Amino acid sequence: MSLSLSLSWAYSLFLLLCIGALIAFLTYCAYVHYTHMKYDHIPGPPRSSFLLGHSRTINNATKKYKVVHDLFVQWAQEYGPIYRVNFLHYVFINSTSPESVKEIMMSPIYPKDPFTYKRLFYLFSTRFMGKGLLTDPDHEHWRKQRRIMDPAFGHTYLVQVMEVFNERAEQLMEQLSERADGKQEVSLHAAINRVTLDVITKAAFGMDLGLVEGNKTAFPDAISTVLKGMIQYLQHPFMKYMPQHWAYIREVEKCVDLLRRTGRECIMKRKQEMLSGEELPKDILTKILQCAEEENGLDDEIMLDNFITFFIAGQETTANQLSFAAMELTRQPEIIHRLRSELDEVIGFKRDISYDDINKLGYMTQVLKETLRLYPPGPGTSRYIKDDIVIEGIKIPGGTSIVFSTYSMGRLEKFFPDPFKFDPERFHPSAPKPYYCYFPFMLGPRSCLGQVFSQLEAKVVLSKLLQRFEFELVPGQSYDIMDTGTLRPRDGVVCTLRPRQESSK
Structure with a gap:
């Protein structure tokens, strides 16, 4: 009798749990339906699933690191400058409206989208970008950071850092000269990556990795692994709960830990040197620490967040831009002639x-x-709209994330005629300035701190490459793009090189 009662009680409890779960599920479905009703006046593609919205379509568009922004270009052409994207009860608004770019990105009242950027606080279970300059959604906290870091990227320092740009780029040219026989294959993307990583570690943190000289370090692979892990984490947020992914996740977290541990050692060492009155390197880290002291300090973890950000934004994106430029120039003989x-x-x-x-x-x-228009390494950004707003005559309910893509706008005919033609004349000083449809370094108060640094470095490296060498892609190389968190050439820009004929004159 006692066993029968126990089984009856257990069955009743199980039944109640099932009923409760069903009620919760139906309540959630009702909320999703309410969300659809709230936003379905906004144009958008048909959802592939009631609950999952457009996630299946987007996941298919990102397989094998394909560029999801190509899908966004297609949707902008089909549904107009404002369209919605659904995922569960979340709705994102994609905008290719220049007026919305001007109103929202140029204003400090629209913070970074917390749904996206707060997810980059951690990468799986390890602190990643935290609350660094790139990810901090709190404008006042971000503004304090920016005030501390601005002087480190001023004109005086940029003139000084030209020595580092020249030195590291010259080392690369010497190495390439040894392989410039018109036969040996060279991945320009890999080679340029070594330069930009050497530059940022030296110029920002006084570290000598010696990658261009051939020193071996785990940093390049760690950064690549972290970037790939980041896009996987953003696209598949539930993978950390799936045992089949745990080995990969541990590898990604190990790489994040390496970057943060190295940064911590570097910062602690420099602080100790400051306290002991030693002569300090005139690099970005020294200037930031000095400015932070004047501003009543900056949390060490925030410093580490920016250490990671500098590696990602200060090295990877510049290397990718230069690689895209070299890739495109292999089919632009007239442009190469003008450059030379x-x-x-x-x-x-x-x-x-x-x-x-x-x-x-x-x-x-x-x-x-023009390289950044057609191949922006950082394809876009997003902002949070707290209150209702009207864009292009469409009411956007408050509590919404709005996505801006310089990649999408750069490939739309209405902004750039014949958009797939590589035409530097679009940016001639006398040409009409693109009206809020071109923002590879973002716009407004949250524009990229290191954009001048990046473009100076790019010009030094590209100048030396064009001074010394003729180069062409090896057979089988494509001009395709790969999305690994930033956009990069899919095939690595593998080339053969020869000494430039004019250099012997």
Whole structure:
């Protein structure tokens, strides 16, 4: 009898739990339906699932690291400048409206989208970008950080860092010269990655990795692994609960830990040097620590968050831009000819390129801007709309994330005629300035702190490459793009090189 009662009680409890779960599920479905009703006046593609919304379509568009922004370009063409994307009870608004870019990105009252950027606080279970400059959604906290870091990227420091740019780029040119026989294959993307990582570690933190010279370090692979892990985490947030992914997740977290541990050691060492009155390197870290002291300090964990951010934004994106430029130039003989004519006139074959020289390279500036239009390593950003707003005559309910994609806008005919043509004349000083449809470094108060640093470095490396070498892609190389958290050339820009003929004259 006692056993029968126990079984009856257990069955009743199980039944109650099932009923409770069913009620919770139906309540959630009702909430999702309410969300649909609230936002379905906004144009958008048909949902592939009531609950999962467009997630299946988006996941298919990102398989094998394909660029999801190509799908967004297609949707913008089909559904207009404002369209919605659904996932569960979340709704994201994608905008290719220049007026919305101007109103929202140029204003400090619209913070970074917390749904996306707070998820980058951690990467799986390990602190990743935390509350660094890139991810901090709190505008006042971000503004304090920016005030501390701005002086480190001022004109005086940028003139000084030209020495590092020249030194590391020259080392690369010497290495490439040994392989410039027209036969050996060289991955320019891998080679340029070594330069940009050497530059950021030296210029920002006084570290000598010596990657260009051939030193072995886990940093390049760690950054690549972290970036791939980041996009996996953003696209598949539930994978950390699936045992089949746990080995991969541990590998990603190990790489994040390596970056943060190295940063912590670097920062602690520099602080100790400051306390003991030693002569300090004139790098970004020293300037930031000095400014932080004047501003009543900056939390060490926040410093580490920015250490990670500098590696991702300061190294990876510049390397990718330069690699895209080299890739595109292999099919642009007329543009290469104009670039070399400008270089011959401004620089000749000097090995030490000055800050003033760089400022005279107007056509190279146009080429690099056009590269960023067609191949932006950082394809977009998002902001949070707290209150109702009207964009292009469509009411957007408050509590919504709005996504802006410079990649999408850069490939729309209405903004850039013949958008897939690589045409640096779009950025000639006398050409009409793109009206809030081009923002590879973002716009407004949250624009990229290191954009001038990045473009100076890009010009030094590209100038030296064009000074010295002719290069062409090996057979089988494509011009495709790969999305690994930032956009990069899919095939690595594998080339054969020969000494430039004019260099012997």
